[in-house]
Amino acid sequence: MVILVAMPRTAPEPRRLGRPPASDAHDTRQRILDGARAAFAEHGYDATTNKHLAVAAGITTGALYHYFDSKFDIYVAVHADAQERVYSRFTHAVADTTTFIGGIQAVLDAAHEMNTVDPTLAQFLGAVRVDMQRHPELRSALGRHARRRRGFFDELVERGIETGEIDVTDRERAQSLVRAMLIGLNDAVSDDLTAHRLAVEGLKLLLEGKLLKPVD
Amino acid sequence: MVILVAMPRTAPEPRRLGRPPASDAHDTRQRILDGARAAFAEHGYDATTNKHLAVAAGITTGALYHYFDSKFDIYVAVHADAQERVYSRFTHAVADTTTFIGGIQAVLDAAHEMNTVDPTLAQFLGAVRVDMQRHPELRSALGRHARRRRGFFDELVERGIETGEIDVTDRERAQSLVRAMLIGLNDAVSDDLTAHRLAVEGLKLLLEGKLLKPVD
Amino acid sequence: MVILVAMPRTAPEPRRLGRPPASDAHDTRQRILDGARAAFAEHGYDATTNKHLAVAAGITTGALYHYFDSKFDIYVAVHADAQERVYSRFTHAVADTTTFIGGIQAVLDAAHEMNTVDPTLAQFLGAVRVDMQRHPELRSALGRHARRRRGFFDELVERGIETGEIDVTDRERAQSLVRAMLIGLNDAVSDDLTAHRLAVEGLKLLLEGKLLKPVD
Amino acid sequence: MVILVAMPRTAPEPRRLGRPPASDAHDTRQRILDGARAAFAEHGYDATTNKHLAVAAGITTGALYHYFDSKFDIYVAVHADAQERVYSRFTHAVADTTTFIGGIQAVLDAAHEMNTVDPTLAQFLGAVRVDMQRHPELRSALGRHARRRRGFFDELVERGIETGEIDVTDRERAQSLVRAMLIGLNDAVSDDLTAHRLAVEGLKLLLEGKLLKPVD
DNA sequence: AATGAATGAGACTTCATTCAT
DNA sequence: CATGAATGAAGTCTCATTCAT
Numbered sequence: 001m002v003i004l005v006a007m008p009r010t011a012p013e014p015r016r017l018g019r020p021p022a023s024d025a026h027d028t029r030q031r032i033l034d035g036a037r038a039a040f041a042e043h044g045y046d047a048t049t050n051k052h053l054a055v056a057a058g059i060t061t062g063a064l065y066h067y068f069d070s071k072f073d074i075y076v077a078v079h080a081d082a083q084e085r086v087y088s089r090f091t092h093a094v095a096d097t098t099t100f101i102g103g104i105q106a107v108l109d110a111a112h113e114m115n116t117v118d119p120t121l122a123q124f125l126g127a128v129r130v131d132m133q134r135h136p137e138l139r140s141a142l143g144r145h146a147r148r149r150r151g152f153f154d155e156l157v158e159r160g161i162e163t164g165e166i167d168v169t170d171r172e173r174a175q176s177l178v179r180a181m182l183i184g185l186n187d188a189v190s191d192d193l194t195a196h197r198l199a200v201e202g203l204k205l206l207l208e209g210k211l212l213k214p215v216d
Numbered sequence: 217m218v219i220l221v222a223m224p225r226t227a228p229e230p231r232r233l234g235r236p237p238a239s240d241a242h243d244t245r246q247r248i249l250d251g252a253r254a255a256f257a258e259h260g261y262d263a264t265t266n267k268h269l270a271v272a273a274g275i276t277t278g279a280l281y282h283y284f285d286s287k288f289d290i291y292v293a294v295h296a297d298a299q300e301r302v303y304s305r306f307t308h309a310v311a312d313t314t315t316f317i318g319g320i321q322a323v324l325d326a327a328h329e330m331n332t333v334d335p336t337l338a339q340f341l342g343a344v345r346v347d348m349q350r351h352p353e354l355r356s357a358l359g360r361h362a363r364r365r366r367g368f369f370d371e372l373v374e375r376g377i378e379t380g381e382i383d384v385t386d387r388e389r390a391q392s393l394v395r396a397m398l399i400g401l402n403d404a405v406s407d408d409l410t411a412h413r414l415a416v417e418g419l420k421l422l423l424e425g426k427l428l429k430p431v432d
Numbered sequence: 433m434v435i436l437v438a439m440p441r442t443a444p445e446p447r448r449l450g451r452p453p454a455s456d457a458h459d460t461r462q463r464i465l466d467g468a469r470a471a472f473a474e475h476g477y478d479a480t481t482n483k484h485l486a487v488a489a490g491i492t493t494g495a496l497y498h499y500f501d502s503k504f505d506i507y508v509a510v511h512a513d514a515q516e517r518v519y520s521r522f523t524h525a526v527a528d529t530t531t532f533i534g535g536i537q538a539v540l541d542a543a544h545e546m547n548t549v550d551p552t553l554a555q556f557l558g559a560v561r562v563d564m565q566r567h568p569e570l571r572s573a574l575g576r577h578a579r580r581r582r583g584f585f586d587e588l589v590e591r592g593i594e595t596g597e598i599d600v601t602d603r604e605r606a607q608s609l610v611r612a613m614l615i616g617l618n619d620a621v622s623d624d625l626t627a628h629r630l631a632v633e634g635l636k637l638l639l640e641g642k643l644l645k646p647v648d
Numbered sequence: 649m650v651i652l653v654a655m656p657r658t659a660p661e662p663r664r665l666g667r668p669p670a671s672d673a674h675d676t677r678q679r680i681l682d683g684a685r686a687a688f689a690e691h692g693y694d695a696t697t698n699k700h701l702a703v704a705a706g707i708t709t710g711a712l713y714h715y716f717d718s719k720f721d722i723y724v725a726v727h728a729d730a731q732e733r734v735y736s737r738f739t740h741a742v743a744d745t746t747t748f749i750g751g752i753q754a755v756l757d758a759a760h761e762m763n764t765v766d767p768t769l770a771q772f773l774g775a776v777r778v779d780m781q782r783h784p785e786l787r788s789a790l791g792r793h794a795r796r797r798r799g800f801f802d803e804l805v806e807r808g809i810e811t812g813e814i815d816v817t818d819r820e821r822a823q824s825l826v827r828a829m830l831i832g833l834n835d836a837v838s839d840d841l842t843a844h845r846l847a848v849e850g851l852k853l854l855l856e857g858k859l860l861k862p863v864d
Numbered sequence: 865a866a867t868g869a870a871t872g873a874g875a876c877t878t879c880a881t882t883c884a885t
Numbered sequence: 886c887a888t889g890a891a892t893g894a895a896g897t898c899t900c901a902t903t904c905a906t
Contacts, residue, residue, distance in 0.1 A: 160428075165430070166429075177427075189396050195392045198391075201389050205386065214381070
C-alpha cells in the first residue's frame with residue numbers, strides 16, 4: 001500500500017515574481033539592517049557582497065535598492081543603528097554612578113552584557129574602525145558619530161578629574177589610555193565571551209590596584 | 217648591400233621585454249614585501265589589488281607571479297616577515313628585564329620606538345587580526361604565527377606569577393587583559409604617534425598604581 | 433456600543449492604496465502621453481525609464497501598466513499621437529496653397545509655429561527616426577506611419593511637376609532633397625528657435641533664387 | 649581501415665586563458681575602434697553594450713578595459729577618430745575650389761564618396777548629435793570637436809560673402825541653412841546610397857537655380 | 865484604479881590570474 | 886626575469902515588469 005502525503009518541501013521554492021503576500025516594508029528594512037550588521041561584522045565592508053546582504057534579508061539583490069541607494073548607504077544606516085543602541089545603553093549605565101572608576105566599571109559591565117545578548121553589535125563596531133580607515137568615504141560619512149564616541153569617554157575622564165581620582169596633568173594620558181583599553185577589550189576578546197569576561201575582571205582588579213603587587 | 221649602424225635613439229623606448237640588466241631577484245622580492253606591507257596595512261587584504269602591489273614594487277602584475285604563486289601567498293609572506301621583526305625585537309627587549317612590569321614596560325617602549333621608525337609594521341599587524349577574522353583561509357594559514365604571539369605574552373604573565381607580582385589565581389585574567397591592552401594600544405592609537413605615547417605613559421602610571429587615586 | 437467620529441487627521445497620510453477618488457482614466461492616459469513625449473524626446477527610447485514616465489504623469493510605475501502593456505506600447509502611442517497632430521496641421525496648411533513652392537513655404541511656416549508653441553513635438557519626431565533605426569521592433573511597429581510621412585512630401589513634389597515648377601525627370605532628385613531638407617531643418621536647428629527661423633528664411637530665399645548670386 | 653584527418657573545427661574554440669599568440673596591441677585597439685564605430689552608429693550609445701563592443705573586436709568585455717577606461721572613453725575615442733577622418737578629407741576637398749558653391753559641391757561629392765567606401769562614418773557622426781543631446785557628459789566631452797565642425801561650414805559661408813555670392817546681410821541665414829542642409833543629407837538619406845546620390849544631385853541643381861522654375 | 869514591494873535579467877566594471885613574447 | 890594582452894568570474898547597480906494589497 002502506498003500512502004501519498006503532501007510532503008513539505010525541503011528546499012523552499014524560489015519566490016515568484018511580483019509583490020509577495022504578507023510583505024511589510026518596515027519588517028524587510030529591519031531584516032536588511034540586522035542581517036547586514038552581522039555580515040559587515042564578519043566580513044567587513046569590502047568582502048560583504050550584495051548577495052550576502054540580500055540572502056541574509058531573504059530577498060534578492062535588486063530589492064535591496066528599494067530600501068537603500070547603495071551598499072554604502074546600508075553600511076551607514078547599520079552604523080547609525082548600532083551606535084545608537086550601544087551609546088544609549090552606556091549613557092544609562094554611567095548615569096547610575098558617580099566616580100570615574102564606577103563609570104568605567106558600569107560601561108564594562110554593560111558592554112559584557114550586550115555582547116552576551118547580541119555579539120554582532122560589538123563585532124560590527126570593532127570592524128567599523130578598520131573599515132573607516134580603509135575607506136575615506138566611510139571616514140567622512142561616519143566622522144560625526146565617531147566624535148560622539150570619543151566625547152563620551154572624554155567626559156568620563158573629566159568626571160575623574162572632578163572627583164580627584166585623576167590628576168589634571170594626566171588628563172590626556174588618561175583619555176588616550178581609556179580609548180586604547182576599551183578598544184582593546186572590544187577588538188581583542190569580544191569574540192570569545194570567556195576571554196572577554198576574564199579581561200574585564202582583570203581590568204577591574206587593575207583599576208582597583210589589586211591585580212599587581214610591586215616587587216623590588 | 218645592407219649597412220647596419222648603431223642608431224642613437226631619439227626618444228627613450230618603453231622598457232623592453234626580457235630580463236632587465238640590473239635586476240636582482242632577492243632585491244625585487246624584498247621590494248614586493250615592503251611595498252605590500254604598507255599596502256595591506258592601508259587598504260586591507262581585499263581592497264589591495266595586485267596592481268597596488270606591483271606598482272609599489274616597481275614591477276608589473278605579471279612579474280609578481282615569478283616570486284609568489286598568489287596574492288594570498290604574498291600576504292602570508294609579509295606576515296611572516298613582520299611577525300619575525302616585531303617579536304625578535306620584543307624578545308630582545310624583554311631579555312634585559314626580570315619582572316612582569318619591567319617586561320611590559322620594555323615591550324611598550326620597544327613598540328613605541330618601532331612605530332616611530334616604521335609605522336607600517338604596527339599598522340599591518342593591526343590589520344592582520346581583522347583580515348584573519350574575515351578570511352578563513354588566512355586564519356588557518358596564519359594560525360601558527362598567532363599562537364606564537366599569544367605564547368609570548370602568556371610567558372610574561374608566567375614570569376609575573378613567579379616573581380609574585382601576580383597571584384596565580386589571576387593568571388587567566390592577567391593573560392586576557394594583557395592581550396586586550398596591547399592590542400588596544402596598537403589598534404586604537406598607533407596611527408597617531410602622540411596619542412600612542414600618551415597612552416603608553418598612562419598605562420605605565422596605571423601599572424605602577426600612580427594614575428588613579430581612590431575616592432570613597 | 434461603538435461611537436464613530438470623524439477624526440481630524442493631524443498629519444496628512446501618505447496616499448492610501450486603492451482607487452483615488454478624483455482620478456479620471458482618460459485624463460491620466462493623456463498625462464502619460466504628454467509626459468512621455470517630452471521624456472522620449474529628451475532622453476530617447478533607451479534612456480527613458482519607466483520611472484521617468486511615471487513621475488512625468490504623476491503616478492507610479494505600476495500604474496502605467498493599467499494603461500499600456502509595456503514601455504514599448506507607450507512609445508508607439510506617443511508616436512501615433514504626435515504624427516497625427518503634425519500631419520493634420522501640415523495637411524491643412526498645404527490645402528491653402530496651389531504651388532510646390534507655396535506648399536513648402538506653408539509647411540515651413542507651420543513647422544516653425546508648432547515648434548514655437550510646443551517644441552517637444554519636433555524634438556520627439558526627430559528622435560523617432562534615430563530610435564527607429566536603433567530598434568528593429570520600433571521600425572516594424574512605426575513603419576506604417578513613416579510611409580505616410582514620406583507620402584505627404586512626395587505628393588507635394590507631384591504637385592510641383594503638375595504645375596511645371598519641377599521637371600518630371602527631376603522627380604526623384606526633388607523627392608530625396610525635400611526629405612533631406614525638412615529632416616535637416618528639424619534635426620539640426622529645431623532646438624534653437626532663432627536658428628530655426630534663420631534657416632527657414634534662408635531656405636525660402638534659396639527656393640526663390642534670391643540667396644545665391646552666381647560668380648564666374 | 650580508419651583514416652584520421654585533422655578536421656577544421658566549424659565552431660571556433662573559445663579562446664584560452666592568458667595572452668593569445670600573435671596578439672598585437674595596436675591592432676586590437678584599432679579593431680575595438682572600428683567595431684565600436686559601427687556598433688555605436690547602429691545602436692547608439694545607450695543600446696550599445698560592452699558585449700557588442702567586445703564581440704565586434706573579437707575579445708572579452710574585460711579586455712576592453714585594457715585599452716580604455718570606460719565605454720564612455722571608447723565613444724570619445726571613436727568620435728575623435730571619425731571627426732579627424734571626415735574633416736581632413738573635407739578640408740582637402742574644399743582647398744581645390746574657390747567659390748562658395750564650388751566648396752559646397754566639393755563637400756557633397758566628398759561626403760558621397762566617403763559614404764560609399766565606409767557608411768559607418770556618416771552613420772556614426774549622425775548618431776553623435778543625438779547622443780550628445782541625450783547625454784550631458786558626451787556634450788561636454790565632445791563640445792570642442794563640435795565647434796570645429798561648425799567653424800568649418802561658417803568659413804565656407806564667409807568665403808561666399810567675400811566672393812559676392814552671398815549678401816552680407818544673409819550671413820546668418822546662410823549659416824543656419826548650410827548646417828541644416830548638410831545635417832539633413834547625412835541623417836535623412838546617408839543610409840540609402842541611391843537616395844543620397846539623388847539628394848546631392850538635387851541640391852546641386854537647386855543651388856545653381858536649375859531645379860525650380862517659377863510659376864506665377 | 866493605484867501603490868509599492870519584489871524579481872530577474874543584464875549592464876558596466878574590477879581584478880586575480882594565465883600565458884605568449 | 887619581465888611585460889602586458891587577455892580571460893572569466895564576480896561585484897555593484899539599474900530597470901522593465903509582475904503582483905498582493
